[in-house]
Amino acid sequence: MLKLLIFVLILITLVLMSMFIDGVMELHKQEKEEKKNIIRDGMEGYLDRTFGFGTFTIFKTLLDADGHTRYLVYLPKYEWFKAPKYEWYEVYATQSGFKHEAIKG
Numbered sequence: 001m002l003k004l005l006i007f008v009l010i011l012i013t014l015v016l017m018s019m020f021i022d023g024v025m026e027l028h029k030q031e032k033e034e035k036k037n038i039i040r041d042g043m044e045g046y047l048d049r050t051f052g053f054g055t056f057t058i059f060k061t062l063l064d065a066d067g068h069t070r071y072l073v074y075l076p077k078y079e080w081f082k083a084p085k086y087e088w089y090e091v092y093a094t095q096s097g098f099k100h101e102a103i104k105g
Contacts, residue, residue, distance in 0.1 A: 043071060043091060046098040051075055059088075068092060073100070 047056045059072040070092040076084040088103040 043093070043098055047073065047091065047100075050100065056089075064092075072103075 048054070056073050056075050059074055062070045062072065064070055070090055073089045073091050075087045075089070077087060078084050089100045090103055091098060091100045
C-alpha cells in the first residue's frame with residue numbers, strides 16, 4: 001500500500017513539474033516576442049528600421065567640428081566556419097531625420 005502511495009505521489013509531482021516548466025517556457029517565449037515588438041525612438045529606432053532589430057552595435061560616439069553628435073556603428077556578418085566580417089557605418093542626425101554612410105576600412 002505504501003509503494004502505491006509513493007508511486008501516485010511521484011506521478012502527481014511529475015505532472016505538476018511538467019505544467020510548471022511548460023508555463024515558464026511559454027512566459028519566456030511571450031517575453032521574447034514582446035521584446036521584439038518594442039518600437040524605439042531616435043537613433044536606435046532609425047537603426048532598427050534600417051538594419052533590423054538589435055543587429056547593430058554602437059561602437060563610439062563622436063562630436064564633429066560643428067558640435068553635432070555622430071555615432072560609429074558596426075554590423076557583424078557571420079558565415080559558417082569563418083571569422084565575422086564587420087560593416088562600419090557613421091550615423092548622424094539631420095533636420096529631416098537620421099542618415100548613415102558606409103565607412104571603407
